[in-house]
Amino acid sequence: NAGVTQTPKFQVLKTGQSMTLQCAQDMNHEYMSWYRQDPGMGLRLIHYSVGAGITDQGEVPNGYNVSRSTTEDFPLRLLSAAPSQTSVYFCASSYSRTGGGETQYFGPGTRLLVL
């Protein structure tokens, strides 16, 4: 298994540009989520999904859209990038939507710089 994969690894955008961060997992996990990591703030949940066709907002959803058309993929879209979205983005997944004790598996991250 490849686990959780993310592309690209690094991206530079100009303010106002749009882009999609890709996330895929090959473990047949129901639960997928996106976090951003900023210095001194830990990881904050952006959006999450408990299964194909079901998404919900996390702690910091503004400026981001998600969709979950398949179990494997959970892309994160920035519609109009802002410098405040400069961050490292992590995708994660776990097996079931209800298993609170389950481990979440993280991708390697995407480093985004918005100028």
Add this chain to the structure above:
Amino acid sequence: GNSVTQMEGPVTLSEEAFLTINCTYTATGYPSLFWYVQYPGEGLQLLLKATKADDKGSNKGFEATYRKETTSFHLEKGSVQVSDSAVYFCASRGGATNKLIFGTGTLLAVQP
């Protein structure tokens, strides 16, 4: 809602020193508790976890005990190595939405 508070870093130790990183949580009900580790330039990896009160999670010489009475999950290691240098995150998961909530992270630097 649920929250996690962990001690701020950086924590700087000499090799073979004893490590404690404090973590406390607030939650409705009884969440599962986790410690994740992030090595430089990498993503997060699960270090250990505990799913109910009095459980002890352990891995690679690290331990943490789920203390309901003090709502704590402190991370300990008896003898740290240079290779343990990383950022450590405490996290909780549970409740209706099953979200994983992280603390702010603690940077550990171990010097030879």
